[in-house]
Amino acid sequence: xxxxxxxxxxxxxxxxxxxxxxxxxxxxxxxxxxxxxxxxxxxxxxxxxxxxxxxxxxxxxxxxxxxxxxxxxxxxxxxxxxxxxxxxxxxxxxxxxxxxxxxxxxxxxxxxxxxxxxxxxxxxxxxxxxxxxxxxxxxxxxxxxxxxxxxxxxxxxxxxxxxxxxxxxxxxxxxxxxxxxxxxxxxxxxxxxxxxxxxxxxxxxxxxxxxxxxxxxxxxxxxxxxxxxxxxxxxxxxxxxxxxxxxxxxxxxxxxxxxxxxxxxxxxxxxxxxxxxxxxxxxxxxxxxxxxx
Numbered sequence: 001x002x003x004x005x006x007x008x009x010x011x012x013x014x015x016x017x018x019x020x021x022x023x024x025x026x027x028x029x030x031x032x033x034x035x036x037x038x039x040x041x042x043x044x045x046x047x048x049x050x051x052x053x054x055x056x057x058x059x060x061x062x063x064x065x066x067x068x069x070x071x072x073x074x075x076x077x078x079x080x081x082x083x084x085x086x087x088x089x090x091x092x093x094x095x096x097x098x099x100x101x102x103x104x105x106x107x108x109x110x111x112x113x114x115x116x117x118x119x120x121x122x123x124x125x126x127x128x129x130x131x132x133x134x135x136x137x138x139x140x141x142x143x144x145x146x147x148x149x150x151x152x153x154x155x156x157x158x159x160x161x162x163x164x165x166x167x168x169x170x171x172x173x174x175x176x177x178x179x180x181x182x183x184x185x186x187x188x189x190x191x192x193x194x195x196x197x198x199x200x201x202x203x204x205x206x207x208x209x210x211x212x213x214x215x216x217x218x219x220x221x222x223x224x225x226x227x228x229x230x231x232x233x234x235x236x237x238x239x240x241x242x243x244x245x246x247x248x249x250x251x252x253x254x255x256x257x258x259x260x261x262x263x264x265x266x267x268x269x270x271x272x273x274x275x276x277x278x279x280x281x282x283x284x285x286x287x288x289x290x291x292x293x
Contacts (some may be wrong), residue, residue: 001158001159001160001163001212001221001222001224001225001227001231002080002159002225003079003086003224003225004076004079004221004223004224004225005061005075005076005077005080006043006075006076006077006091006216006221007075007076007079007217007221007222007223007224008074008075008076008121008217008219008221008267009074009075009076009079009085009088009089009092009217010092010218011070011071011073011074011077011088012157012215013091013092013107013110014070014073014087014088014091014110014111014112015067015109015110015111015112016067016068016069016070016084016111016112016113017065017066017067017068017111017113017114017117018065018066018067018068018113018114019113028036029160030134032108032232036137054284064146065113065117065217066286068216068222068281070084070085070088072085073085073089074090074248076089076223079279080159080177081273083143083146084112084143085106086110086159086162086163087112087141087143087162087163089108089223090162090163090167091110093208093212093215093223093224094166094167094170094208095107095213096216097175097208097212097221098170098208101134101174101207101279101280102174102177102178104177106131106137107129107135107175108139108170108173109136109138109139110141111124111135111138111139111140111211112142112143113142113246114142114144115143116142119133119135119136119138119140119142120135120136120138121133121134121135121136122131124140124142126144126145127144129142129145130145130165130169130171131143131168131169132169132173133184134172134176134181137173137176139166139169139170139173141166142167143163146162146165148164149195155238157210158189158231158234159169159231159234160209160227160231160232160234161233161234161235161237161238163235164205164209164235164238164239164272164275165238167204167205167208168201168202168204169201170205170207170208171200171201171203171204171205172197172201172278173204173279174199174204175200175201175204179201180197180286181197183203184197186215188258188259188260188261189258189259189260190257190258190290190293191255191293192260192261194242194260194261194262195244195260195263195267196285196286196293197285198261198262198263198268198290199263199268199271199285200271200284200285201285201293202239202263202268202272202275203271203272203274203275203280203283203285204280204283205272205273205275206271206272206273206274206276206277207216207275207276207278207279207280207283208277209227209232209235209272209275209276209281210275210276210277210279212224212227213225213226213227213281214226218238222289225290231278232276235272236269236272236273239265239268239269239272240265240266240269241263242262242268243263243264243265243266243267243268244257244259244260244261244262244263244267245260245264245265246264247262248267249269263293267293271283
């Protein structure tokens with residue numbers, strides 16, 4: 001998924017933190033559950049409960065952290081050259097899209113960091129992966145996560161696959177704004193609220209991708225060039241990699257629907273396509289029967 005080289009990117013929507021503490025597991029994660037499953041299989045201990053988002057914890061920012069300048073990410077050309085600038089540009093595009101979709105919309109915080117940083121949901125780290133924290137309405141991403149996704153789990157980490165991860169976390173922000181997220185507990189199971197919430201985020205991610213080539217920067221230039229079939233396949237590959245059944249099998253476990261919290265690979269792909277083809281109004285995963293999830 002290629003940005004228009006001349007697109008103007010608003011870098012003020014992203015905070016880049018550097019100089020945080022050494023990585024520590026904490027906070028919550030959607031995609032980061034992969035790493036915890038992998039560690040569980042090595043240690044013989046179930047570490048996956050650590051991936052649940054919890055309220056409270058330490059407050060954002062540590063005394064050793066500094067905020068880095070992102071002015072080098074102000075063009076689409078820069079976004080095509082680095083993961084960091086790609087996340088900055090995708091933030092501008094996704095934020096611009098949702099401004100027109102949700103009444104009373106407010107932008108989430110977007111924090112890129114190295115190693116670890118503090119959030120209102122606990123420690124964000126590269127061991128946990130990207131996540132949305134509802135307590136401070138912010139998304140946290142260590143861009144080295146994409147190397148983990150690619151090297152440790154064999155998933156595609158192409159440009160659209162990377163932006164799918166961000167768009168998925170943004171989907172949780174939309175569910176939070178609409179009040180849906182606050183009504184979902186920490187239950188598990190094939191038709192649980194947790195699974196429905198994750199599939200809704202996948203659908204919202206697909207909705208943005210479906211509109212992405214029409215979204216324009218402040219100067220009226222489209223952010224992104226047309227999307228290829230190969231790029232869509234990359235995003236679907238990333239969605240499949242984080243399906244509960246695939247994660248359980250990768251950890252050497254049998255597939256156990258009672259333990260599902262995110263949905264199967266097939267479901268995650270299907271709901272992404274639903275949003276991609278039909279937009280955000282088709283993403284009410286809470287009104288469909290279990291057989292339709």
